[in-house]
Amino acid sequence: MKHYDFVVIGSGIAGLSFALKAATFGSVAIITKSAAHESNTRYAQGGIACVTSAEDSFELHVQDTLEAGDGLCDESVVRSIVTDGPGRVRELIEIGVQFDGRPQPTGLPKLDLGHEGGHSMRRILHSKDATGRAIEDALVEAARMSPGIETLANHMAIDLITLRKLGHVSTDRCIGVYVLNEATGEVITLRANHIVLATGGCGRVYLHTTNPSVASGDGLAMAWRAGAKIANMEFIQFHPTCLYHPGAGSFLISEAVRGEGARLLNQQGERFMLKCDPRAELAPRDIVARAIDAEMKRTGAKCVHLDITHKPAEFIRDRFPTIYQTCLRFGIDITRSPIPVVPAAHYQCGGVLTDVSGSSSLPGLSAIGEVGCTGLHGANRLASNSLLEALVLAHRCCGKLVSTPIPDPEVWQVHLPEWKSGNVQDLDEGVVISHNWEEIRRLMWDYVGIVRTTKRLQRAATRLRNLQQEIQEFYWNFKVSTDLLELRNLATVAGLIVDSALLRRESRGLHFTLDFPGHSEDQRHPTVIQRSDP
């Protein structure tokens, strides 16, 4: 069994940024369940929201974030993350990330700033329309070059090890993690002074999502099982514009396209956003996604259209090369034709409840990036605030952990038992896993989507309880596999979303229910849930 100062689970912007900093203070292992670069981060298009221009101000960015969050952001958290942004962005530039713009003799380069929904200013730093790839490539390379970091790719964290799970009743702490080596099927046990969850979001819990397959909510489910507090899981963000094409999977059409003037049109070619919000296509995401959903239901259409053909073709090809090329592969020339689009699940605004340095309610466990919930996003995340939050939290978390005394040495004498597999049969019932997986994702899409009702949520809750029981039987009886573990986590996270949604008896931000269509002042607080029997 290996003992590290820091075990980081996940290799997106949050995990890698943390690991690079922590490696100067101690030994670091990064556990990541696919190739090192595979993450939501890699697919980010629009960019990072950060105040860098003379016309902009921290106050404007704070106000835009609060407005998008619909009364549920923690203002002091918003203020502190927004003001830390420029310093963290400068560090990204120092490790080689190139944002579009012209270099200046001093300070940050004069950047070409993008515009997105809910922002009152142009403030999005980007690398064309593939910002995430530029960031992820630079971070993966920096981690590869760092002698203090050991990266275990294709290793999936299964569960956290806590003192309480080992029978200690007086005190609890996260002290290790079981990890599946996907190549050998062996489960290894790692001990750590600090465990940092950076496992990203849970988009795969929905049938239609912009997220890659790694986003199955594993970190959130592990933290829940370990007894950490979870907050605001009812607020799942649906991105308004995902390419609608049978062969395209869930390819995102960045909000930056609307930022450059693209218009949403219904089947009749009418610009319907004008009657929904004075900001029209650049209203916050919850408003635009709901308006599209309503328009599709009203007209019976399977999609709406995003039209940027009024802009010069050369500009479109240069500013959005990835979107242009991808759409072209599906027979759509976006310089000449509107793009068919639909909303899709995109971002988890809630997560493991943490302070502004990523510390969770469980000692020894931090959560940073999309898996955490600091209070920045409230009921709806402002576009491009996610990469910003991940960067700032990685920095803060490292600062806090290196200055936190590690617990008494007795904790490290506690014996960590080896992983025990069930009856160790290979799971040849693959069809059961794929069936349950499909059922959860469809059920979430149909019953727990953009517009909800109590009846549909209750139906989802009942069905999920049965599925969870069935999956739990598989989990105990069969040898674990990535698919089975992901299915178990997906079922857990789906249950947490539904339970949180049932607790919120109002509509706010991304949680819209026909049974309680307005705001309710006495509900203006985060939804916090915690397992009673960890």
Ligand code: FAD
């Ligand atoms: P991720 O980048 O998702 O990384 C999570 C890591 O954890 C992955 O390496 C994964 O393999 C690993 N992992 C998960 N479970 C386990 C496990 N059990 N064991 C081991 N490893 C595990 N946000 C913005 O601010 N601006 C944008 O322009 C933007 N565009 C986006 C476009 C798309 C298509 C998508 C999907 C998201 C976009 N977002 C954007 C959101 C943003 O990309 C993510 O919120 C952010 O990248 C999350 O970073 P992270 O480090 O927390 O998680």
Ligand code: SIN
């Ligand atoms: C996009 O480019 O539209 C995604 C931005 C985000 O999710 O913040």
